[in-house]
Amino acid sequence: MKNVREMSLGELAAFVCTHLRKSGVLAVLTGGACVSIHSRNRYQSFDLDFVEEHDTDRKLLKRILSEIGFIEQNRYFKHPDTQYILEFPPGPLSIGSQPVVHIEEKRFRTGRLNLLSPTDCVKDRLAGYFHWDDKQCLEQARLVSQQALINLAEIRAWARKENMAREFKAVENMLAGCSVRCKRDDSASGRKNRGALS
């Protein structure tokens, strides 16, 4: 097993996720860390946001994470050997008002990681852009679209349910335009990425 100090973001996330799962805590990686993984580090995040499938008692969570060296500081968990920090935002696992139905799994040398799919990751970033007018979120959605397989029809349907159809239409061509090339997926899962589904 690699030392925590040497782990990449994905490896560390998988290590933490696997340790949590072994301890009975099911957690899914969300947020900017998913952008990092799906964009193959075109965007670099240092926050690992895990949303638990069921709320865990905070004391229990602290004990479980302390077993692998993470100590709680304020609302975050830090490890002396890595700059990545863990956070557990409140559930339920959702994007806007809609629950996340499909959870992706990626395998790393350090364990199995449950995370948002590239399509849900793009929805998550677009939600940030639509609600906060955060241009960085839009750029992150673009980076994921460039590097991973996304389902534009699903995103369009999601945006419609969120009453964001007009906002999505304004960025749809940009997302579709940057996701047509075939890309090799160099993640540990070895899955091939194709263009966008529409």
Add this chain to the structure above:
Amino acid sequence: MLEPLLGSVNREKVLLYLYGRKEGYAREMAAYFKTDLSQIQKQLERMEQGGVLFSRKVGKTRLYGLNPRYPFISELKALLNKTISFLSEKERESLLINRKRPTRAGKPL
């Protein structure tokens, strides 16, 4: 009205205020409801941690609002909308109608 459901009268006040006025900060909410500032701050912090509210800093002031990305936001708004409909006309106007147009610095009124 929502106290039995929310478990706190101050939580209800904060939610009604933010639903009615879109954004607000702790001190103005405490002043509006003539209640203890620390109680309002406690509710704001709890609901922000729970994802119900968002906050942002404007100068030295932390402004709060209902989090548009909260999964139950439309249901919450429907509940608050109905609650506001039960307020007296005076209370409703006081909550919903507040000056938003700019006021020039130094203006006496």
